[in-house]
Amino acid sequence: MLETLERLDPEIARQQGIALHALLQHLGRVPRTDWDIVLDRAMPVLLPDAPDLADSVRQKAVAILTRPELAGIFGANSRAEVPFLMTATRRDKPVKLAGRIDRIVVTDDSVTVIDYKSDANVPAVPTEVPPHYLMQLGLYALVARQLFPGKTVNAQILWTAMESLMNLPQDLLQHSVSDFTMG
CATH class of the missing domain: 3.90.320.10 (Lambda Exonuclease; Chain A)
Known part of the structure; x- marks a missing residue:
């Protein structure tokens, strides 16, 4: 789950939101079998100042994109x-x-x-x-x-x-x- 935004530095929270938006924008166009490769490459670029948040953003994007009711x-x-x-x-x-x-x-x-x-x-x-x-x-x-x-x-x-x-x-x-x- 994403870190609660109110507990994050405002700039880190902004970067986290931008990273999630980017993943939701692009990841769905990538074959599901390639998601791990793309995510491994994307997370250091999307969250260079907050690598400790990369896993939670990654998990959130995958969770959203794979929810049947959001398909x-x-x-x-x-x-x-x-x-x-x-x-x-x-x-x-x-x-x-x-x-x-x-x-x-x-x-x-x-x-x-x-x-x-x-x-x-x-x-x-x-x-x-x-x-x-x-x-x-x-x-x-x-x-x-x-x-x-x-x-x-x-x-x-x-x-x-x-x-x-x-x-x-x-x-x-x-x-x-x-x-x-x-x-």
């Missing part, structure tokens, strides 16, 4: 680290929205945007998710609606500490970005 978000219909740059309006002022969606899954009729969060304390219900996370996912949903018109858009958080997905209700997301419009 769909790492499947053939998914893409990692999807960049975007769009113009929007917030309170009648133009703003640029730029970012990178951790994971996006596109099917014939829907799009799901997923963000990875490595918080040590995972909210029990969506209404307890920090407002800035809701706004982030709400903006991702707005972007996805522009990129995939006509498809139902869903948003989820992958809580890496719990290795679980949390679906975020549409009304909660819409409320979090109610002062934004896409044009």
